[in-house]
């Protein structure tokens with residue numbers, strides 16, 4: 118059987134580009150994966166890690182041989198990258214990007230590249246670079262696609278197939294609406310993580326504060342550890358929508374400050390927040406297949422996670438999703454997701470028998 122795509126090019130082989138390239142290779146979706154990056158070290162690592170078949174430091178005639186190209190550079194670099202690619206792109210080729218901002222990027226790139234459809238996988242990590250790339254990053258992710266009146270059916274079908282073949286779930290959203298939504302659910306949380314760290318860094322009590330930082334601060338600020346350049350571009354390029362989101366947050370914070378004097382009303386707000394947060398896990402999103410969860414208490418001893426995974430693996434039970442719920446001295450908990458109720462029940466029995474507390 119022939120792969121879905123012939124030669125595929127990934128432009129920018131960092132965390133996201135590397136993960137897409139690995140997905141293409143591991144799932145045999147491309148005859149050849151080519152990568153381009155201005156950073157020679159990124160290219161060297163990509164070849165060493167088996168992320169790509171060919172690495173290029175220059176954009177040139179090789180681009181004309183691609184049937185599909187994926188732009189995965191920081192958002193601020195995408196337009197110039199599109200301009201450099203445009204003279205070489207084959208007129209029948211498909212193009213997409215993975216940038217975190219869509220309206221401006223889509224407007225620029227659909228003017229430059231044939232059969233272009235903008236994209237944004239709603240998945241990532243606080244670690245940058247190809248050395249942290251893995252195909253699993255994109256599996257089960259919601260992958261936003263942003264068609265416009267100019268999108269060709271060839272692009273729409275081809276890019277949708279790419280996303281599905283990488284194990285993700287395509288969701289079409291107009292570019293401007295996408296930017297408004299991610300301003301609230303992704304870019305504002307990032308800015309908040311920066312703000313909280315800035316507050317600590319500028320405090321006279323910085324050292325003590327850092328020493329006291331427990332799970333709450335760490336969980337809330339994880340994304341601040343990501344690539345500063347990538348994240349800076351993300352918030353700057355979406356600044357109009359983000360300013361609206363900051364204004365909304367300011368109002369909510371003022372409201373909550375007021376509620377400090379009304380404990381009953383604050384309790385209601387806290388209960389509402391708990392309901393919202395508890396219904397968040399990605400596996401419960403309605404467009405994804407239903408997932409069946411177990412929580413397992415894990416003693417803080419070497420090898421416990423391996424023991425759990427091995428017990429399930431040896432019984433042929435597939436763990437579809439995994440999340441560390443708490444990190445404490447005496448015990449932590451794992452949330453394990455299974456594709457079927459039957460698998461979850463088998464997992465429950467196996468783990469109970471092995472002496473674990475399961476919920």
Ligand SMILES: NC(=O)c1ccc[n+]([C@@H]2O[C@H](COP(=O)([O-])OP(=O)(O)OC[C@H]3O[C@@H](n4cnc5c(N)ncnc54)[C@H](O)[C@@H]3O)[C@@H](O)[C@H]2O)c1
Pocket residue numbers: 128129130131132133134153154155156159189190191192194198215216217218237238239240241242243244245246247343344347351
């Ligand atoms: N990190 C995330 O969580 C995440 C999630 C979804 C989407 N994105 C988007 O993916 C894209 C890449 O982000 P990342 O997290 O992989 O960053 P990264 O820092 O890991 O990788 C970016 C790569 O792009 C390369 N690059 C820089 N300028 C370039 C240019 N002009 N042309 C080609 N390559 C160039 C860098 O050398 C680097 O290898 C961004 O547009 C970002 O908004 C990131």
Ligand SMILES: O=C(O)C(=O)C[C@]1(C(=O)O)C=C[C@@H](O)C=C1
Pocket residue numbers: 216217238239240241242243302303304340
């Ligand atoms: O670090 C993660 O887990 C992420 O999902 C990263 C994250 C996000 O926080 O929304 C960051 C930027 C993106 O464009 C998409 C995803």
